[in-house]
Amino acid sequence: xxxxxxxxxxTHIRQILSQAISLxxxxxxxxxxxxxxxxxxxSESPVVVVLSGSMEPGFKRGDILFLYMxxxxxxxxxxxxxxxxxxxxxxxxxxxxxxxxxxxxxDILTKGDANLDDDRMLYTxxxxxxxxxxxxxxxxxxxxxxxxxTIIMTDKPIxxxxxxxxxxxxxxxxxxxxxxxxxx
Amino acid sequence: xxxxxxxxxxxxxxxxxxxMNISADLQSLFTxxxxxxxxxxxxxxxxxxxxxxxxxxxxxxIPAKERAKFWIRSSNKYRFVxxxxxxxxKEFNLTLHWHVMPKTGKMFADKIVMSGYSLxxxxx
Numbered sequence: 597x598x599x600x601x602x603x604x605x606x607t608h609i610r611q612i613l614s615q616a617i618s619l620x621x622x623x624x625x626x627x628x629x630x631x632x633x634x635x636x637x638x639s640e641s642p643v644v645v646v647l648s649g650s651m652e653p654g655f656k657r658g659d660i661l662f663l664y665m666x667x668x669x670x671x672x673x674x675x676x677x678x679x680x681x682x683x684x685x686x687x688x689x690x691x692x693x694x695x696x697x698x699x700x701x702x703d704i705l706t707k708g709d710a711n712l713d714d715d716r717m718l719y720t721x722x723x724x725x726x727x728x729x730x731x732x733x734x735x736x737x738x739x740x741x742x743x744x745x746t747i748i749m750t751d752k753p754i755x756x757x758x759x760x761x762x763x764x765x766x767x768x769x770x771x772x773x774x775x776x777x778x779x780x
Numbered sequence: 781x782x783x784x785x786x787x788x789x790x791x792x793x794x795x796x797x798x799x800m801n802i803s804a805d806l807q808s809l810f811t812x813x814x815x816x817x818x819x820x821x822x823x824x825x826x827x828x829x830x831x832x833x834x835x836x837x838x839x840x841x842i843p844a845k846e847r848a849k850f851w852i853r854s855s856n857k858y859r860f861v862x863x864x865x866x867x868x869x870k871e872f873n874l875t876l877h878w879h880v881m882p883k884t885g886k887m888f889a890d891k892i893v894m895s896g897y898s899l900x901x902x903x904x
Contacts, residue, residue, distance in 0.1 A: 653843065654816055654881045672822050672834040673877045673889055691820075691836035694863050696829060703863070709818065709841065714858075737886045 642733070644677055644687065650708030651675075651687060659740050661687060663733030669695065670704055670728055675735040678706070681720045685732060688715060694725075702728050794867035796860040796899060800838065802876070803851040809880050810845035817842040818879040823860060824893075825872035834875075835860050869901040 636642075646659045655661065663677055670676065672690050679685035691714060692705035703725035707714040719726055800821065809817050820839035827833060837856040842848050877891040 653841065654818060672836055673820060673879055673891070675879075675887075689818075691839075691858065693832065693834040694830050695832040697831040700831075709839075735887065738882060739884055 644685065646687060647684060648708075650711050651689070652710045654709055655687065655738070656740070659738060661735045662737035662739075664736045665731075665733040669693075669700070670702060670731060676706065677732045677735065678726060678730045679732060680723070680726060680730040686715070686718065687735060704728065704731075794862040794865045796867060797855060798837070798860065799853065799855045801851070801853045802838075804849070804876065806842060806848040806878060807845050809878060810848060813882045813885060814845075815881050815883045816844075817848065818881060820877050822875050822877065823872050823897075824875055825867075825870055827862070827864065827866040827870075830863065833863065867899050868903070869899060871896075871898040873897065 642663050644661050644663060646655045646657055646661060649657055661677070670690055670693060672693050674690050675687065676690055677685050677687045686706075686708075688706040688708045690704055691707045693702055694704075695702040704727070705714055705716065706726060715726070716724060802821065804819070806817055806819070818839065818841055820836050822834050822836045824832065824834050836858055837860055838854060839857065840852075873893050873895045874897055875891050875893045877889060879887065879889040881887055
């Protein structure tokens with residue numbers, strides 16, 4: 597039955613190629629959506645995970661925040677994400693704004709809803725005020741719980757290692773599914 | 781919704797201490813998707829150097845519709861300190877902001893502005 601097997605080979609290669617292309621398209625689409633989000637929302641991190649409880653009960657650890665940034669001035673009451681050179685950005689509410697008449701630069705003070713004190717002690721280089729340039733975005737929307745996956749992966753190093761082992765199996769599983777469900 | 785005030789005690793940079801009566805009915809903000817409403821009162825004023833100063837004086841979280849109609853009398857929770865000594869005789873607005881935080885989805889906020897307040901010409 598040698599000649600049957602010879603005829604199977606080119607079809608097999610075509611199948612693998614088309615599935616590789618499908619996978620590539622899925623990954624490219626995800627990248628396009630992510631970059632598009634960055635562009636549309638004007639923020640380098642359009643989606644962030646809440647890591648601490650300082651904005652409870654409004655935001656809890658593991659919630660996801662959608663950010664948007666534009667040139668509108670920062671005003672009291674807005675919930676902003678800022679990073680003035682720290683490891684992890686902070687999501688807190690603006691409680692004071694002092695905007696200068698000529699330069700339009702503003703001194704800003706923030707505070708977590710659940711904290712007793714404002715953030716002055718947290719600002720880097722003993723700054724007394726936060727500058728607008730450190731603000732990465734304003735929180736405009738919110739999804740509960742979904743961010744826990746990211747927290748688990750960063751908090752527990754073992755799971756972090758496993759994700760490298762698991763990922764190829766997941767990919768193979770997906771490819772396998774494609775093989776089973778493909779028309780050819 | 782109304783707010784009144786009483787005292788003023790500055791030292792160093794100008795600082796004001798005031799007492800407010802706040803009555804509000806925010807029940808209409810609550811829907812099935814509302815987790816809480818964050819409200820705060822801020823003073824807004826201009827100075828020679830700054831076109832806008834906003835200082836939050838008091839805030840609260842309303843966790844449910846039943847608590848959304850209230851009357852409270854309180855002195856300012858947060859210190860009202862100026863970036864200088866500009867507060868004598870200063871006119872300012874008091875704004876009440878509300879920030880509706882949903883169980884899921886888009887947050888929205890709004891405010892009302894009450895103008896016409898002013899501080900005494902001399903320190904008390």
